[in-house]
Amino acid sequence: MGSVESRQKLVVLKNVKKHYPVTGGLLRRQVGLVKAVDGVSLDIHKGETVGLVGESGCGKSTLGRVILQLEKPTAGSILFSGMDIIALNRAQLRPLRRRMQIIFQDPYASLNPRQTVGRIIGEGLVIHKVGTPAERQERVRHLMEVVGLRPEQINRYPHEFSGGQRQRIGIARALALQPELIVCDEPVSALDVSIQAQVINLLMDLQEQFGLTYLFVSHDLSVVRHISDRVAVMYLGRLVESAAKKTLYEDPLHPYTQALLEAVPFPDPDRKKARKGLTGDLPSPLRPPEGCHFHPRCPKAMDMCRHLVPSLEPYGEGRFVRCFLYHDKAENGS
Amino acid sequence: MSSQASRSLLELSALYGTSGEKPQSPSVEALRRLRKNRTAVAGLFIIVLFLLMALFAPYLAPHNPLEQSLYAKLKPPVWQPGGSWAHVLGTDDFGRDLLSRLIYGARISMVVGVVSVSIALFFGTLAGSVAGFYGGLLDNAIMRFMDLLLAFPSILLAIVIVAFLGPSLQNAMIAIGVVSIPRYARLVRGSVLEEYAKDYVQAARALGASDGRLIFLHILPNCLAPLIVQTTLGFASAILEAAALSFLGLGAQPPTPEWGAMLANGRALILRAWWAVTFPGLMILFSVLGFNLMGDGLRDALDPRLRE
Numbered sequence: 001m002g003s004v005e006s007r008q009k010l011v012v013l014k015n016v017k018k019h020y021p022v023t024g025g026l027l028r029r030q031v032g033l034v035k036a037v038d039g040v041s042l043d044i045h046k047g048e049t050v051g052l053v054g055e056s057g058c059g060k061s062t063l064g065r066v067i068l069q070l071e072k073p074t075a076g077s078i079l080f081s082g083m084d085i086i087a088l089n090r091a092q093l094r095p096l097r098r099r100m101q102i103i104f105q106d107p108y109a110s111l112n113p114r115q116t117v118g119r120i121i122g123e124g125l126v127i128h129k130v131g132t133p134a135e136r137q138e139r140v141r142h143l144m145e146v147v148g149l150r151p152e153q154i155n156r157y158p159h160e161f162s163g164g165q166r167q168r169i170g171i172a173r174a175l176a177l178q179p180e181l182i183v184c185d186e187p188v189s190a191l192d193v194s195i196q197a198q199v200i201n202l203l204m205d206l207q208e209q210f211g212l213t214y215l216f217v218s219h220d221l222s223v224v225r226h227i228s229d230r231v232a233v234m235y236l237g238r239l240v241e242s243a244a245k246k247t248l249y250e251d252p253l254h255p256y257t258q259a260l261l262e263a264v265p266f267p268d269p270d271r272k273k274a275r276k277g278l279t280g281d282l283p284s285p286l287r288p289p290e291g292c293h294f295h296p297r298c299p300k301a302m303d304m305c306r307h308l309v310p311s312l313e314p315y316g317e318g319r320f321v322r323c324f325l326y327h328d329k330a331e332n333g334s
Numbered sequence: 335m336s337s338q339a340s341r342s343l344l345e346l347s348a349l350y351g352t353s354g355e356k357p358q359s360p361s362v363e364a365l366r367r368l369r370k371n372r373t374a375v376a377g378l379f380i381i382v383l384f385l386l387m388a389l390f391a392p393y394l395a396p397h398n399p400l401e402q403s404l405y406a407k408l409k410p411p412v413w414q415p416g417g418s419w420a421h422v423l424g425t426d427d428f429g430r431d432l433l434s435r436l437i438y439g440a441r442i443s444m445v446v447g448v449v450s451v452s453i454a455l456f457f458g459t460l461a462g463s464v465a466g467f468y469g470g471l472l473d474n475a476i477m478r479f480m481d482l483l484l485a486f487p488s489i490l491l492a493i494v495i496v497a498f499l500g501p502s503l504q505n506a507m508i509a510i511g512v513v514s515i516p517r518y519a520r521l522v523r524g525s526v527l528e529e530y531a532k533d534y535v536q537a538a539r540a541l542g543a544s545d546g547r548l549i550f551l552h553i554l555p556n557c558l559a560p561l562i563v564q565t566t567l568g569f570a571s572a573i574l575e576a577a578a579l580s581f582l583g584l585g586a587q588p589p590t591p592e593w594g595a596m597l598a599n600g601r602a603l604i605l606r607a608w609w610a611v612t613f614p615g616l617m618i619l620f621s622v623l624g625f626n627l628m629g630d631g632l633r634d635a636l637d638p639r640l641r642e
Contacts, residue, residue: 097542110533124541
């Protein structure tokens with residue numbers, strides 16, 4: 001993993017938090033706080049793919065949107081190639097928008113139904129005043145070819161395309177400004193399995209071709225395994241483990257990671273294995289359990305897990321884990 | 335907004351309407367569904383009839399609508415004993431030709447519809463999109479004011495405004511426009527909130543789109559469907575409310591041939607000259623019916639839940 005360590009850091013997250021106040025009652029008083037992202041620190045190196053996995057509602061998508069400044073974080077800092085982008089205002093952020101883009105989950109909601117494919121893909125070029133209209137048109141046609149669409153369909157509307165094709169349109173839109181970072185927010189979860197592979201392979205080809213860096217948000221562990229270099233596991237707003245893909249899949253440390261991996265179906269009928277899996281539901285993010293958030297579902301929970309919050313500690317090369325089983329140091333309170 | 339919408343509809347239908355293989359924009363699709371909707375077609379037919387009547391009033395009307403004749407007072411319609419072809423629908427108590435007055439009345443009602451709906455649409459869309467897009471205190475301030483306006487029955491509020499400005503047709507149009515602003519504001523705010531949360535708007539934000547670009551190119555075009563329906567229905571209620579204000583003497587002033595005012599004038603004669611009240615009443619009924627049918631049909635054609 002030494003090669004990854006020595007590479008340039010494109011994104012550095014330090015203790016990023018995104019809290020949503022919950023208001024209620026006649027006077028809209030604040031009655032609660034959802035800590036969607038609660039102190040995430042993560043580095044993303046140039047040219048790598050970081051998989052971000054976790055159950056629905058654990059805050060992984062929110063983290064992706066916070067990095068792109070679609071949501072302003074409550075606290076923490078985000079460095080993008082060395083620049084703290086949280087402090088920037090909209091005008092200052094604009095040139096950076098060219099360098100980071102996003103691909104969304106729902107290929108139906110992510111395209112404006114009233115615009116033609118050409119306008120959707122070319123919008124970034126128009127906003128950033130790239131080239132003449134003719135040049136932009138040429139670039140859009142080229143992009144359509146790159147993502148595997150027929151350029152002569154440039155004047156069609158999104159509803160005339162299938163889910164997989166629409167996702168390709170979304171990918172072309174993200175590529176238009178030649179970004180360095182693309183946040184893929186569950187880009188294949190809404191697609192048929194046969195189409196999923198095509199889109200994943202397209203994403204991997206594009207990465208090679210353009211030297212892209214991906215933050216790949218997904219709840220599908222097999223997909224993440226296929227595409228990622230490193231994987232970070234999130235639970236209720238916090239990272240619980242991060243490691244190189246191979247290490248994490250072959251030797252998961254955190255009980256949550258272990259449970260997640262055990263839940264992955266294995267296509268071998270002969271392999272008989274007592275499935276432990278996870279019991280219980282994801283606790284309400286409005287009222288997360290005290291101490292380690294995972295303790296009510298953890299098979300190895302100890303007394304201290306109920307009261308103390310374990311910190312994310314390094315464990316071997318390029319690897320972090322948030323569990324008392326692997327370190328004795330503990331910080332107090334939550 | 336309505337003129338822009340209809341313009342884009344026309345443009346698109348002109349570009350793509352005839353050929354089935356060309357790209358189908360959502361507007362063209364909606365137009366196609368609208369053609370198949372009988373209710374809407376019936377409504378449109380009635381509306382076009384009234385529009386033609388309004389446009390060509392000077393050519394259609396057999397008499398000057400304001401010309402009085404003491405010799406032809408309270409003449410019955412042609413099919414009644416004493417009626418004549420000179421006054422097909424009879425005359426009123428000043429001897430004015432009823433048919434001519436009704437035809438000119440269409441002009442007034444159409445103008446009332448266009449003016450008051452335009453006022454409501456413009457300010458309602460502005461207030462609603464600003465409130466929905468920026469949220470927070472601004473949203474609260476705007477929408478609480480709209481709630482305040484909505485708290486009064488609209489006709490009562492219109493009466494207050496007209497009483498304040500002075501009774502005239504022009505002030506009645508302003509009053510009707512103002513009292514229907516909240517309807518549009520609420521509608522637009524709701525749609526803006528709904529669209530803003532969608533990923534295509536977020537994608538445009540990620541590309542660095544300005545607020546104006548987000549509102550006018552992405553959000554509002556996708557809020558058009560309910561707005562078009564509300565606008566059409568708004569015409570109906572504007573015509574009705576204008577007639578009501580005129581009936582009360584707060585709108586069009588005599589001798590203007592306004593249907594509501596004619597109704598008020600004919601009310602005293604109802605036992606002697608039934609035609610003086612019946613025909614203006616029917617005109618109001620059919621014009622309102624036309625717009626309501628059209629509005630309902632549009633709702634069906636544009637409803638996203640009925641698509642695909």
